[in-house]
Amino acid sequence: MMIEITPWLDRKKGQSLYSELYKYMKGEIEAGSITVNTRLPSIRQLAQHLTLSKNTVEAAYQQLVLEGYVDNRLRSGYYVLPIDEVTAIPPTMSPPVVCESKDDTEARYDFAYGDIEVDRFPMREWARCLTDSLYEKPFEALGYGNKQGDPELRAEIASYVFQSRGVVCHPDQIIISSGTQQSIGLLCQLLQLRGERIGIENPGYHGVRTVLSNHGCIVTPISLEHDGLSIDELVMSGSKAVYITPSHQFPMGMILPIQKRNQLLRWAEDNDALIIEDDYDSEFRYVGQPIPALKALDSSGRVIYLGTFSKSFLPAARLSYMVLPTSKMEQVYKELQAYNQSVSPIIQRAVYLFMQRGHFARHIRKMRRIYYSKHSALIRAIIQLMGNRVDVIGHKSGLHILLDVKGRDSEQLIEQARKHAIKVYSPRDQWLEPLSCPNSYVMLGFGAIHEEAMEEAIQILNQAWFTQHV
Numbered sequence: 001m002m003i004e005i006t007p008w009l010d011r012k013k014g015q016s017l018y019s020e021l022y023k024y025m026k027g028e029i030e031a032g033s034i035t036v037n038t039r040l041p042s043i044r045q046l047a048q049h050l051t052l053s054k055n056t057v058e059a060a061y062q063q064l065v066l067e068g069y070v071d072n073r074l075r076s077g078y079y080v081l082p083i084d085e086v087t088a089i090p091p092t093m094s095p096p097v098v099c100e101s102k103d104d105t106e107a108r109y110d111f112a113y114g115d116i117e118v119d120r121f122p123m124r125e126w127a128r129c130l131t132d133s134l135y136e137k138p139f140e141a142l143g144y145g146n147k148q149g150d151p152e153l154r155a156e157i158a159s160y161v162f163q164s165r166g167v168v169c170h171p172d173q174i175i176i177s178s179g180t181q182q183s184i185g186l187l188c189q190l191l192q193l194r195g196e197r198i199g200i201e202n203p204g205y206h207g208v209r210t211v212l213s214n215h216g217c218i219v220t221p222i223s224l225e226h227d228g229l230s231i232d233e234l235v236m237s238g239s240k241a242v243y244i245t246p247s248h249q250f251p252m253g254m255i256l257p258i259q260k261r262n263q264l265l266r267w268a269e270d271n272d273a274l275i276i277e278d279d280y281d282s283e284f285r286y287v288g289q290p291i292p293a294l295k296a297l298d299s300s301g302r303v304i305y306l307g308t309f310s311k312s313f314l315p316a317a318r319l320s321y322m323v324l325p326t327s328k329m330e331q332v333y334k335e336l337q338a339y340n341q342s343v344s345p346i347i348q349r350a351v352y353l354f355m356q357r358g359h360f361a362r363h364i365r366k367m368r369r370i371y372y373s374k375h376s377a378l379i380r381a382i383i384q385l386m387g388n389r390v391d392v393i394g395h396k397s398g399l400h401i402l403l404d405v406k407g408r409d410s411e412q413l414i415e416q417a418r419k420h421a422i423k424v425y426s427p428r429d430q431w432l433e434p435l436s437c438p439n440s441y442v443m444l445g446f447g448a449i450h451e452e453a454m455e456e457a458i459q460i461l462n463q464a465w466f467t468q469h470v
């Protein structure tokens with residue numbers, strides 16, 4: 001293997017260039033960045049690359065040969081020789097101290113929120129759409145793409161949000177982006193929300209709270225009541241916008257009733273304020289009728305609607321969208337001209353084909369049935385096995401629940417579960433002050449666990465938590 005070498009040579013330092021080059025190469029060989037048996041560039045190549053004379057490079061190589069770092073093989077070139085193995089640690093072996101290593105211990109059942117069951121994913125259809133996306137309209141698929149997002153995909157999304165969520169919009173009101181956090185970041189920039197007071201649910205999705213705060217918004221926590229956001233607190237807060245998950249509050253799971261939805265819309269109108277509605281998982285509802293999105297009631301153009309494909313289709317697509325009120329389009333459209341689209345046009349075309357060919361509608365119908373039976377199996381097992389030692393919180397829709405394991409400590413619960421090869425999680429980060437999260441809460445995402453395995457998973461959890469405590 002031959003490498004290129006690009007040292008920083010300070011031509012004004014007063015040292016000879018040959019000595020600087022020699023010291024640099026010696027250091028890199030000792031550090032292991034230039035590894036044993038590496039073929040160094042030829043004298044001519046390196047001289048040309050570094051705009052040095054051949055004599056300078058040759059002198060540096062000679063010194064390395066003399067000191068036993070490098071071997072000059074006749075007609076073959078200069079090769080790095082082995083040195084004391086202890087000193088030869090490649091620089092990539094030790095991770096930077098700031099990176100926390102991920103807990104990748106094997107678990108028999110992992111209740112991670114956000115995971116999907118890979119075996120149930122329509123891999124063949126998706127692979128076909130991905131391949132076809134390259135050939136169908138290569139010019140569209142292989143370039144930067146439309147700044148707002150692929151027009152045909154936006155038309156499919158407009159039709160989907162109307163049919164499934166009652167949201168009426170023109171495809172030109174839609175902006176595609178690569179996930180809910182990116183949508184929020186883009187909104188902060190396009191609508192210049194820096195310095196504005198934004199109300200957020202507390203507890204609420206910390207992924208969005210972090211982005212708002214990093215964009216310089218004055219993030220103002222608004223408490224939850226048994227039926228969702230406290231409108232009284234919002235009114236008192238003096239916010240210019242509010243971020244809310246009305247159809248399935250994250251993480252507590254309540255559904256904002258119609259009275260509060262109307263009050264919220266009135267608040268926005270009276271205060272010239274905006275409502276950012278995050279409708280992340282409303283496709284999956286297990287109790288009662290589907291309720292339309294808040295945006296469907298928005299007659300005065302106050303609601304920005306956020307949707308994502310992460311729950312309904314695939315987190316790895318990194319595809320989300322927002323529907324903007326027409327009153328904001330002119331400002332947004334002007335600002336957007338300086339931005340490139342963040343989602344690969346290949347993925348956008350493939351998702352468009354997936355929707356247009358009817359796979360998406362079929363996938364949602366199938367996943368509704370599957371998640372319904374997973375959810376039933378989960379709740380049934382919890383009630384049967386754990387009884388009144390736990391309360392289930394937020395079980396009417398979505399892909400996660402909270403468990404209140406009465407009188408117990410979540411850290412211990414997580415550890416006891418881990419010892420039985422089950423992973424469960426704390427929802428603590430969703431509270432603005434994590435210590436305000438009740439200690440007895442744990443969070444279970446059930447998207448990736450097969451319904452037939454649910455009872456066994458809960459049985460093991462029950463054993464882990466309760467056998468030595470009853």
Ligand SMILES: Cc1ncc(COP(=O)(O)O)c(C=O)c1O
Pocket residue numbers: 114178179180181205245250278280308309310315319320
């Ligand atoms: C409240 C909420 N919104 C949105 C999302 C989805 O985010 P993304 O579109 O980045 O996958 C999640 C997923 O964790 C969520 O909990």
